[in-house]
Amino acid sequence: MATPDLSRPVMTDGLGRAISYLRISVTDRCDLRCRYCMSERMQFLPKSQVLTLEEIALLADMFIARGITRIRLTGGEPLVRRDIGDLVNRIGRHLGNGLDELTLTTNATRLADHADTLFDAGMRRINVSLDTRDPARFAHVTRGGDVNAVLRGLDAGRAAGLAIKINMVALKGINEDEILPMLRWCDNQGFDLTLIETMPLGDTGEDRTDHYLPLTAVADMIADAHPLTPLPQRTGGPARYHAVDGMTARLGLITPLTNNFCTDCNRIRMTCEGKIFMCLGHEDHVDFKSALREGGLPAVEPLIDRALRLKPAAHDFRIGAGEGAATRRHMSVTGG
Ligand code: SAM
Ligand code: SF4
Helix, strand or coil: CCCCCCCCCCEECCCCCEECEEEEECCCCCCCCCCCCCCCCCCCCCHHHCCCHHHHHHHHHHHHHHCCCEEEEECCCHHHCCCHHHHHHHHHCCECCCECEEEEEECCCCHHHHHHHHHHCCCCEEEEECCCCCHHHHHHHCCCCCHHHHHHHHHHHHHHCCEEEEEEECECCCCHHHHHHHHHHHHHHCCEEEEECCCCECCCCCCHHHHECCHHHHHHHHHHHCCEEECCCCCCCCCEEEEECCCCCEEEEECCCCCCCHHHCCEEEECCCCEEECCCCCCCEEEHHHHHHHHHHHHHHHHHHHHHHHCCCCCCCCCCCCCCCCECCCHHHHCC
C-alpha cells in the first residue's frame, strides 16, 4: 500500500472521505448541443455571473493549498472560453508543487488550435467526448456538429503528445451498434475508451429513458468478443477499468445507474458561477463567487468546511417511467 504523504494537507468530508479531486467548469457555453446534455435552445449565463479567469485561478490556488491534488477543466466546452490557455498555464504552474495532475474534458472541435499549449503547460492526458464517428449520426446527436473537426482535433492532440481517452455515452438505438467498432478503432489509434450511462441531469427537451442503455449488458456483449479483466488502477475519476483481451486499449465503465460509485467519491465540482457542488446529483451547494467578490479569499476559506459537511452519502439517479431529471442543472452547468 502507498504510504500517505503526511506533509500534504488533506480535506475530508463529513463521512470521512478524502477529497482530492476538483472539477472546474470554466464556461456553461458550448459550440455543440448534444441531445442528452443540453436543450436545443439553451439559455447561457450573462458574462457578469461567470467567474473571470483570474477568479477561477485564485480559487484553484486556494483549493490546491487545502489539499486538492488533481484538477480537471471542463464545461460546457472549455476550449470555447477565450484565453483558456492563460488559465491552463496559470494552474499548470502548481504541477509538481501540490498539484499532481491537470486534465481536461473536451469535445475536441477546437483542440487542433490548443493541443500544443495544453501540453506545454504540463497537461499529459485529456478526455475527448465522441459518441459516434459517423458524420450523419454525429450531426444528429450533437444537433449540427462536424465530426471531422473532432477527428482533426484528436490527430493534433496525439501529435502534441497528449494521452487520449474517448468518452462515449452509450445510447440505445443511436450508437449501441458502434460500441465494439469504437473500441477497436480506439485500440488502433492508441486511445482508451470509457463508456458512460446517460444521467438524468437537466431538461433537454427529450426523454432520456428512450435511449438509456445499461452498461452491464454492454459489458457482457463486449466480453463475448473480447474477454474483460477488471484492473485495480483508478485515475481519480468514477470509471472502473478493464483490460481487453487482445488489445492495448483499456475499457472504462462509468455506471452511475447500474452500479453507484459514491462510497469512494473523492470529487467536488465548481461551476463557472463559482458554486461548489459536492455531488453531481444533488442541488446543495455553497456560493463562493459572492464571498470572493465581497470579501476576497479570506471570506471564501471558511466556506470550504461548510461545503465539505454538505457532501451527501450518494446520488439518487433513477431512469424509469415518469422519472424527471434528478437535478434542474444540466451537466454542462455543473461540469462533466
Ligand atoms: N464539452 C465537453 C465534452 O463534451 O467533453 C466537456 C463537458 S461535457 C458536459 C462532459 C461529459 O459529460 C461528456 O463526456 C458528455 O458526454 C457527458 N455528459 C453530458 N451530459 C450527460 C448526461 N446527461 N449523462 C451522461 N453523460 C453526460
Ligand atoms: Fe457541449 Fe459537451 Fe454538453 Fe456536448 S456534452 S453539449 S459537447 S458540453
